[in-house]
Amino acid sequence: MSAVRPSAAAGYDCVVIGGGHNGLVCAAYLARAGRSVLVLEAAAQVGGAAVTHEFAPGYRVSACAHLLHQMSAQLIDELALAKHGLRFAATQMPTVALSGDGASLTLGATGLSGPARLSAHDLDAYPRFVERLARFARLLGPVLEQVPPELGTSAWSDRFALLGLGWRVRRLGRRDMRELLRIGAMNVYDLLNEQFESPLLKGALGLDAVLGTNFGPRSPGTVLTLLYRLAAQTGAGERSTAQPLGGMGAVCDSLARAAVAAGVTIRTAAPVSRVLVANDAACGVLLESGERIDARTVVSNADPKTTLLKLLGAEHLDTGFVRRVSHLRSNGLAAKLHLALDAAPRFSGLDAAAPGGRLLVAPSLDYIERAFNHSKYGEYSDAPAIEVTVPTFHDPGLAPAGGHVISAVVQYAPYALRAGWDVERERMADRVVDVLEQYSPGLRGMIRTRELLTPLDFERQFRITGGHWHHAELAFDQFFMLRPVPGAAQYGTLLPGLYLCGAGSHPGGGVMGTAGRNAARRILAKAA
Amino acid sequence: MSNEREPLPHYQEPLLQTPFHDRARALSQLDSFIPWSGYTTVDVFTTVEQEYFAIRNAATLYDLTPMVKYRVAGPGAQRYLNRLVTRDVAKLKVNRVSYCVWCDDSGHVIDDGTLFRLGEDEYRLCTAERQIDWLLDSASGFDVAVTEVTEQIAALALQGPTSCAVLKQLGLAGVERLKPFELRGFEAGGLRVTVSRTGFTGDLGYELWVAPEDAILLWDTLMTRGKSRGIRPIGSRALNLARIEAGFLAPNVDFVSAERTLRVGSSRSPLELGLGWLVDFEKGHFTGRRALLEERRRGPRRQLVGLDIDGNKPAVNALLYAERSARNEIGSVSSAMWSPTCKRNIALAMVDVPHITPGSSLWADVYLNRELVWERRMCRARVVERPFFAPDRRRATPPADV
Numbered sequence: 001m002s003a004v005r006p007s008a009a010a011g012y013d014c015v016v017i018g019g020g021h022n023g024l025v026c027a028a029y030l031a032r033a034g035r036s037v038l039v040l041e042a043a044a045q046v047g048g049a050a051v052t053h054e055f056a057p058g059y060r061v062s063a064c065a066h067l068l069h070q071m072s073a074q075l076i077d078e079l080a081l082a083k084h085g086l087r088f089a090a091t092q093m094p095t096v097a098l099s100g101d102g103a104s105l106t107l108g109a110t111g112l113s114g115p116a117r118l119s120a121h122d123l124d125a126y127p128r129f130v131e132r133l134a135r136f137a138r139l140l141g142p143v144l145e146q147v148p149p150e151l152g153t154s155a156w157s158d159r160f161a162l163l164g165l166g167w168r169v170r171r172l173g174r175r176d177m178r179e180l181l182r183i184g185a186m187n188v189y190d191l192l193n194e195q196f197e198s199p200l201l202k203g204a205l206g207l208d209a210v211l212g213t214n215f216g217p218r219s220p221g222t223v224l225t226l227l228y229r230l231a232a233q234t235g236a237g238e239r240s241t242a243q244p245l246g247g248m249g250a251v252c253d254s255l256a257r258a259a260v261a262a263g264v265t266i267r268t269a270a271p272v273s274r275v276l277v278a279n280d281a282a283c284g285v286l287l288e289s290g291e292r293i294d295a296r297t298v299v300s301n302a303d304p305k306t307t308l309l310k311l312l313g314a315e316h317l318d319t320g321f322v323r324r325v326s327h328l329r330s331n332g333l334a335a336k337l338h339l340a341l342d343a344a345p346r347f348s349g350l351d352a353a354a355p356g357g358r359l360l361v362a363p364s365l366d367y368i369e370r371a372f373n374h375s376k377y378g379e380y381s382d383a384p385a386i387e388v389t390v391p392t393f394h395d396p397g398l399a400p401a402g403g404h405v406i407s408a409v410v411q412y413a414p415y416a417l418r419a420g421w422d423v424e425r426e427r428m429a430d431r432v433v434d435v436l437e438q439y440s441p442g443l444r445g446m447i448r449t450r451e452l453l454t455p456l457d458f459e460r461q462f463r464i465t466g467g468h469w470h471h472a473e474l475a476f477d478q479f480f481m482l483r484p485v486p487g488a489a490q491y492g493t494l495l496p497g498l499y500l501c502g503a504g505s506h507p508g509g510g511v512m513g514t515a516g517r518n519a520a521r522r523i524l525a526k527a528a
Numbered sequence: 529m530s531n532e533r534e535p536l537p538h539y540q541e542p543l544l545q546t547p548f549h550d551r552a553r554a555l556s557q558l559d560s561f562i563p564w565s566g567y568t569t570v571d572v573f574t575t576v577e578q579e580y581f582a583i584r585n586a587a588t589l590y591d592l593t594p595m596v597k598y599r600v601a602g603p604g605a606q607r608y609l610n611r612l613v614t615r616d617v618a619k620l621k622v623n624r625v626s627y628c629v630w631c632d633d634s635g636h637v638i639d640d641g642t643l644f645r646l647g648e649d650e651y652r653l654c655t656a657e658r659q660i661d662w663l664l665d666s667a668s669g670f671d672v673a674v675t676e677v678t679e680q681i682a683a684l685a686l687q688g689p690t691s692c693a694v695l696k697q698l699g700l701a702g703v704e705r706l707k708p709f710e711l712r713g714f715e716a717g718g719l720r721v722t723v724s725r726t727g728f729t730g731d732l733g734y735e736l737w738v739a740p741e742d743a744i745l746l747w748d749t750l751m752t753r754g755k756s757r758g759i760r761p762i763g764s765r766a767l768n769l770a771r772i773e774a775g776f777l778a779p780n781v782d783f784v785s786a787e788r789t790l791r792v793g794s795s796r797s798p799l800e801l802g803l804g805w806l807v808d809f810e811k812g813h814f815t816g817r818r819a820l821l822e823e824r825r826r827g828p829r830r831q832l833v834g835l836d837i838d839g840n841k842p843a844v845n846a847l848l849y850a851e852r853s854a855r856n857e858i859g860s861v862s863s864a865m866w867s868p869t870c871k872r873n874i875a876l877a878m879v880d881v882p883h884i885t886p887g888s889s890l891w892a893d894v895y896l897n898r899e900l901v902w903e904r905r906m907c908r909a910r911v912v913e914r915p916f917f918a919p920d921r922r923r924a925t926p927p928a929d930v
């Protein structure tokens with residue numbers, strides 16, 4: 001590292017480390033409140049893990065998350081993202097549970113449709129189940145938009161926040177409240193077996209509860225993760241389960257334009273090496289180039305471990321706090337398979353329009369649980385659970401004429417694979433293609449290029465410790481006022497002037513932007 | 529003894545014996561042993577009174593081996609220690625010793641101990657209780673190795689006004705030039721020993737550190753050569769009296785480690801323990817600093833003070849009141865004794881603000897057992913400066929040749 005050079009500019013009110021979607025959202029809100037803001041992105045383009053990348057000549061795909069489930073409609077409107085170029089190729093995409101025999105099942109907002117044979121019981125129970133969960137999700141919705149209260153303080157705002165949550169639970173009415181408290185800490189396996197008969201239906205609903213987590217359907221707390229996902233979808237309104245035109249990178253491009261329009265300066269290819277501290281407060285950052293940038297507030301979009309243990313360093317923090325941060329569960333286990341195809345893939349039993357939905361390979365809850373079992377011992381399963389989209393179905397511009405792209409989230413691919421990813425990556429890709437071939441005969445012959453991104457690749461490419469999409473596991477003990485850890489759950493850290501705004505903070509990841517928005521509100525409230 | 533035996537259940541695991549055990553056992557008239565950090569050590573050899581007066585009038589040997597010792601070494605050792613303890617370790621020079629405390633995130637004391645700087649990047653931390661989990665967790669992010677070396681070092685405390693003379697008898701050339709909190713290695717008569725001018729008695733005294741295989745030689749040489757200086761071994765009970773007079777705190781007596789307290793409010797900050805002088809807010813960050821700054825701003829709500837109590841009955845476990853009618857309870861006594869040297873009835877007590885300033889007058893309820901008849905007596909107590917006993921000889925260099 002070269003010597004520290006003084007900053008050219010006089011410094012900024014706020015420096016945001018990382019130009020992922022949350023960093024850009026946070027920066028935009030801070031700038032709109034009159035702050036001078038600089039965003040520093042390590043990569044050559046903004047977006048963090050929410051980027052569209054070219055994985056084969058002419059073939060582009062969202063590198064990480066491929067669907068926008070959860071970005072709040074309010075945020076999209078407030079930042080006028082439509083004006084800044086955000087378009088959707090598709091919204092409210094249906095969910096299709098694939099079956100090996102072609103008898104797939106489509107899960108709609110209000111009902112189920114075949115060709116899978118369904119019992120009268122399931123057909124009757126499904127709308128009521130969905131409606132009840134939606135009621136619970138609406139209750140949790142405001143929680144996501146809220147700076148979590150701090151326990152053990154005597155501040156009235158913290159008490160009111162908790163009372164408010166209690167009041168909303170109480171207002172559900174006796175039956176729903178009892179049901180919420182009953183299922184809240186349950187596992188989704190038991191809940192779904194209680195409600196439904198069809199293994200295919202249960203598999204599809206169960207996968208939503210565990211997608212992007214370190215859980216199998218039988219893991220405790222998976223009803224909560226399902227409710228959390230639904231809550232965020234509720235906030236997204238009509239634009240839930242949407243595919244942004246141009247891939248996920250287009251979302252961040254529009255956020256970057258909104259941020260710049262609000263007065264934010266963005267610098268790419270500017271990796272930060274350290275958070276600078278003076279008089280026990282953050283006072284700026286040091287770039288890997290040796291350049292020093294002064295700021296009164298430093299906001300980090302990086303994951304909590306990177307921010308606190310690498311960029312800041314344990315010596316500025318207390319041992320107990322460092323212990324909690326080190327113990328944060330942050331190893332990812334979702335992989336991403338990208339296929340560049342010569343022709344349009346066909347899935348057995350689906351009509352020509354169906355590939356435009358989310359296609360799930362999760363034929364039963366036990367199938368998912370078995371896939372999960374392997375991950376507990378540092379292995380991957382030869383029969384993984386998969387969420388498939390064909391982005392080119394709605395957005396042909398992502399591939400050369402006539403070509404198509406398959407983007408698949410594959411579970412479970414443990415970060416700490418026993419054999420090592422550099423050895424096993426291609427073998428696992430073979431296995432996933434084998435599985436997909438069962439549902440889409442002839443697929444293998446269409447593949448021109450393929451790419452499998454494992455959690456290790458996410459760590460290397462996007463600088464996320466452990467490669468977890470949510471930066472930190474979304475689990476009961478890492479949720480809300482415990483996220484990422486007590487002492488940093490209100491976006492501030494124990495170091496004055498240093499804030500977290502990434503997915504590791506409440507309400508977590510998914511391309512949502514809420515963590516960035518909440519963090520900005522907290523920073524502005526502190527300064528006021 | 530075979531090294532490869534089946535591990536026993538923890539409740540059957542025997543206490544370890546220190547390298548001095550055989551000598552101690554032979555001299556112990558009472559066979560009064562107590563456990564300390566997994567070792568068996570002597571509580572009393574003959575009588576507490578004899579041993580106590582030897583500390584103040586002659587020379588005494590106390591087996592320190594069970595004191596838990598950690599080796600802290602590496603290029604990041606100083607930064608690591610500065611983040612761990614509340615004092616500024618950068619000021620500790622090589623071959624010097626420092627008394628330190630370390631705190632949890634809330635600024636509550638986990639333990640106290642002595643820190644020896646053995647080399648540029650090598651330190652030894654001595655504590656009463658095991659701390660390895662906290663020390664290792666604190667090492668995350670630092671280029672430092674922390675290892676327990678308790679069993680690799682045997683140690684004796686040689687304390688009392690004739691202790692320097694005893695060492696000179698051993699032929700440790702120049703030992704009299706050792707200043708308080710200084711340490712140096714010596715070699716005499718085939719014995720390699722590290723001597724530090726430290727101790728827990730508030731008197732002239734030294735601590736001697738040797739390899740376990742040299743332990744018996746060290747003990748025998750001291751007992752032989754020190755005979756004319758009145759040397760005798762002492763147990764923990766006599767030492768405890770001396771440390772109260774010196775105003776030193778004993779863990780689990782005057783405070784409970786913040787890592788072990790169960791009840792909210794029963795852990796203590798260094799400011800509350802009257803150890804504010806050990807806290808350096810200017811040196812940079814250390815664990816608990818932000819909490820302690822906040823406490824300093826608010827002012828501690830209670831503080832450990834020394835008391836001088838009327839009468840001659842030790843105010844053991846006494847509750848303290850603001851007035852004789854015992855309406856307002858304002859604290860309690862943690863250590864108490866009749867001090868034979870000071871001829872005062874002294875105690876260490878945790879007392880609520882504002883009753884902590886020297887000269888404050890309080891009341892202690894002292895319970896007396898008079899031939900099985902219990903009496904409760906309200907005794908006036910005054911807050912006084914600590915230490916209660918601080919003879920000039922503890923600092924004099926060279927010490928008087930007695």
